[in-house]
Amino acid sequence: MREIILLKLGEIVLKGLNKRRFEEKLMSNIRKSLENCGKFNMKIAQSTIYIFPSDEFEFDKAVENLKCVFGIVSIVTCGETEKDINKIKAFACEYLKDVLNNVKTFKCEAKRSDKAFPLKSPEICMELGGHLLENFPHLKVDVKNPDVVVYTEVRDYGAFVHAGRIQGAGGMPVGSNGKACLLLSGGIDSPVAGYMTAKRGVSLEAVHFYSYPYTSERAKDKVIKLARIIARYTGKFKLYVVPFTKPQLEIYEKCPDEELTVIMRCIMMKIAEALAKKHGSLGLITGESIGQVASQTLEALAVTDASVSMPVIRPLIGMDKEEIVTISKKIGAFETSILPYEDCCTVFVPKHPKTKPQLEKILQSEKLLDIDAIIDDCVNNVEVITIEPLED
Ligand code: ATP
Ligand code: MG
Numbered sequence: 001m002r003e004i005i006l007l008k009l010g011e012i013v014l015k016g017l018n019k020r021r022f023e024e025k026l027m028s029n030i031r032k033s034l035e036n037c038g039k040f041n042m043k044i045a046q047s048t049i050y051i052f053p054s055d056e057f058e059f060d061k062a063v064e065n066l067k068c069v070f071g072i073v074s075i076v077t078c079g080e081t082e083k084d085i086n087k088i089k090a091f092a093c094e095y096l097k098d099v100l101n102n103v104k105t106f107k108c109e110a111k112r113s114d115k116a117f118p119l120k121s122p123e124i125c126m127e128l129g130g131h132l133l134e135n136f137p138h139l140k141v142d143v144k145n146p147d148v149v150v151y152t153e154v155r156d157y158g159a160f161v162h163a164g165r166i167q168g169a170g171g172m173p174v175g176s177n178g179k180a181c182l183l184l185s186g187g188i189d190s191p192v193a194g195y196m197t198a199k200r201g202v203s204l205e206a207v208h209f210y211s212y213p214y215t216s217e218r219a220k221d222k223v224i225k226l227a228r229i230i231a232r233y234t235g236k237f238k239l240y241v242v243p244f245t246k247p248q249l250e251i252y253e254k255c256p257d258e259e260l261t262v263i264m265r266c267i268m269m270k271i272a273e274a275l276a277k278k279h280g281s282l283g284l285i286t287g288e289s290i291g292q293v294a295s296q297t298l299e300a301l302a303v304t305d306a307s308v309s310m311p312v313i314r315p316l317i318g319m320d321k322e323e324i325v326t327i328s329k330k331i332g333a334f335e336t337s338i339l340p341y342e343d344c345c346t347v348f349v350p351k352h353p354k355t356k357p358q359l360e361k362i363l364q365s366e367k368l369l370d371i372d373a374i375i376d377d378c379v380n381n382v383e384v385i386t387i388e389p390l391e392d
Contacts, residue, residue: 004080
């Protein structure tokens, strides 16, 4: 008996002429995600990817990894048998005996994509259902609300039996929709923003502004860990750590107190944009949501937007904190995000931040700074870290 994995694809199926490109991207992402699980063969047919494992393949670990691959809607672990109804019947009894012994009701469903198979789907269900009732006398059929659904799939590459699917990550394969640069803080929001953008098929790189010694080495480690959690979904990517103390002190010294936060955010955006352009990113991603804090009023967002020419992607724009926290927990980032280390934004906070900054005034104040020199200095002194997916 051999167990295999079937992966059902989502939106890619709708991609018409581009479908092949999306499928190839997805298969290459799957290959990378299973790199540490041992040898396997992969095939694709009729919008389903087959993983045929070798003997030493780490099956459970592979399933865990696959749960993080965007583009997969569901993951099915199933037993493989021959395309012969008697073999299927005997096999289902054996393969599913533990499951069936622990439930009271079931129903059968079948999919016959190999049209050469002599029985149609309803006939497969009738035959198999009857056989299961004979062999598990405690069972009853319940078509509306069964405890378990027994699936038979007769496909080009074989006949497969299983008792349900695991939900996949959904979305589109990372790398199928360009690259963007995530402004990654140590907070709750930006890792979620990165995850959501990657889910739409965008590859990531990330930039973190680091104000040593005002923020500690541990704060940087925390950001690296958050990046590694995101990398479970994206595969490895580059994190640019920008030494931000000097610019912050300069802003602090030269600009009006109530404008510090907004100006600092504009400078962060400009530096991120310079790095993004240098490395081929097409947009900047932030974890901002309207009204969450003083620097995220619509007026403030308009000013930060105007500081760059690249599109600013804000996937959390209309979300409540509670909704963001739910996703943060789901992706396993929350526990790390709430560790209490200072962020550079919280170090230099004005007493009375402007909640309705005016672009004209901010541009005026920015003239007090040598912005080109600040950007050049930061870009030239950036520390580049290659982020690998975090393993459990
Ligand atoms: P987060 O939870 O992501 O830290 P926040 O609600 O604390 O967000 P801010 O601190 O105002 O909000 O930051 C808004 C956004 O600016 C963040 O979501 C992030 O994208 C970016 N950002 C803030 N601080 C940094 C930093 N030190 N390095 C890189 N990006 C940052
Ligand atoms: Mg923050």
